[in-house]
Amino acid sequence: MSENNNALRELAVEDLDAAGASQEVAALSAALAEANLDYHRDDAPKISDADYDRLKQRLAAIEARFPDLARPDSPSLQVGATPDGRFGKIRHSQRMLSLENAFSGEDVGDFVQRIRSFLNLSANAPLAFTAEPKIDGLSLSLRYEKGELVQAATRGDGEVGENVTANARTIRDIPARLQGPDIPDILEIRGEVYMSHADFAALNADEGSRSFANPRNAAAGSLRQLDAVITAARPLRFFAYAWGETSSPLAETQFEAVARMGALGFQTNPLMRLCRTTDEMIATWREIEQQRASLGYDIDGVVYKVNDLALQSRLGMRATTPRWALAHKFPAELAWTRLERIEIQVGRTGALSPVARLEPVTVGGVVVSNATLHNEDYIAGRDSSGEAIRGGRDIREGDWVQIYRAGDVIPKIADVDLAKRSPDAAPYVFPDSCPACGSPAEREEGDSVRRCTGGLICPAQAVEKLKHFVSRAAFDIEGLGAKVVEELFADGWIKEPADIFTLAERFGPGQLQQLKNREGWGEKSAENLFAAIERRREIAFSRLLFGLGIRHLGEVAAQDLARHYQSWDAMEQALDAARPAVLAHRSADAAAEEERRFALAAGRRARLTEARATARAEHEVPAQAQAAWEDLIAADGIGPVVAMSLSDAFANPRERAAIDRVAAFLTILAPEARATDGAIAGLTIVFTGTLERMTRAEAKARAEALGAKVAGSVSAKTDILVAGPGAGSKAKKAADLGVKVIDEDQWIAMATQ
DNA sequence: CAGCCTCGAGTTCC
């Protein structure tokens, strides 16, 4: 710190000339670099946090006025923001994970047990876990190359996050350069950005009216500032606890890896413990919960991880969560409030969903004014199987209700105070007609949901379907979000998906004027929207299929079908061909149902599957249709329910016409072939006999991770049979079919290539 | 045929 700096800082930024600014930027950068070294390397800061923050803000402010002076390593450099004022996207080199949740000690015991059986460990074989507080902030991935921080990304959806490098550089706990010997060439450190209670309180006092609801929101809002100068002024902190890509392993255990992060210059949580038994894990959870209020920052549970990294990698991943980690949550916070009224929303599939409008109440740091009521049984005090919930107490308008946020997010009703119920409060009567279109609302047998039968004539269903069509996993059209869709639907501009693609040509200057009168619309935004729509005239098969919003057909099933049929035309032809089979099976099933009811009434025993089989045999189905149907349900993940729903959508003349209308505007892209690199990608593998070096579940997970399909029985489609000792009929069948048979050692050699 | 696992559909608040 030189006096020179102090003198310069007295000049308002607006009054600086270029030369003075340049000089000061150099001086400030040097001072900050020195302070950083003191703080990170020597753990002996020579200046106070407040002074440090002041220097940093000053630098950022000057650089904002003289952008040419910004240095590549400057805290204020806005490499994160793209020219249009949004954050750039970053694809994580390794997925950022989310964690499986547990709410009881029993869940923790199950978790440990599942791991033991997956790894085939005996009950007394040693198995250690780390336990550490789960910080309630937002996760961040920091990429270091040759020890220098080069990139910081938010979690996003786990695959793609936002580039917040400039903002991360302003956080003091995040070193710009790693310290110590043996720094890996590439190292991605992951951890949590958070704000302490004290800093949060001070910030809210400053911000006054536009204050944040809780430290988590304050941290999120601060990190996601487009202007890094603002982030720099916010007191954010960071704990490191995980990693992504590394050019060399950090350690052999979770515990040592985190210790290593401390040595590299990160803050790590001091409460982390190593536990050797389930009891120790739960005891640690209790200890941490007792300290919760005095920690000075928010935590919402304890995270357990298998300590041995070799075991972690054997355990591997499920779809979105690793098998080797668990978040043990603290009990949810509760609050009482008054339920003012119950309203009904209509979803894309026609589902009537009741929502509680509440007198606003703070629960877990957030003001809640709505809560989901699921369905009519839930209101009446029963779950789907007819069991009583809340002691069988129903929910009525005007009741006092206890609210919690399930998973700290979705507000739900935990209980009702009957003592405070007004004597003239009547039980809630669930509507039997749609509040949006008046059509009858019916409940299918065995279904917990009541649905509007209006189909496309129901405006609520139509607009929800359109919202789904433009949603992220479907067409993902920039500038055409839920709100814009609603407006354009209300004004009659868009009634069905095809209308989106004729929007531009129907839009004369006069109409634009109309739009401009509306909030937030101008020539530029209309132009951008039309350009975004144009870009989506090329669309992946699976996105189009998913976007149609056919019941039971989600993102994954759409991908499966795209892979199965390869081309849209092929799928349409197959569905048309299979239609007679669908109709025949449906009337056969109905006849079987009838037959069975009749039999039961007559006091005879009757089994549905048998009745069905007989009825199906009696209903004649053209061989070609039957073949098309069987081919459809042979597709991965597609069973009779999904198949019939899909068939119905394409066979309904109005729906089919709407589908063909939109398809006419599109170039439908065939799905990319499955990952073809690696020896076993794309192959179908069957395991049999005893595997000695890994369990069955482990082998399956590994094969699938490498792009193979694992089947249960040997057929002509099988490519490889992995036979351990004791293999029986499967090995014989494989030999008969000429399927390649290998032993476990050969399998491991293939799988570890 | 039962139990397990994954997917689909619905929801809140910022």
Place this chain on the structure above:
DNA sequence: CTCGAGGCTG
């Protein structure tokens, strides 16, 4: 994020 239900496996 959670619940219910559909599909697959043993």
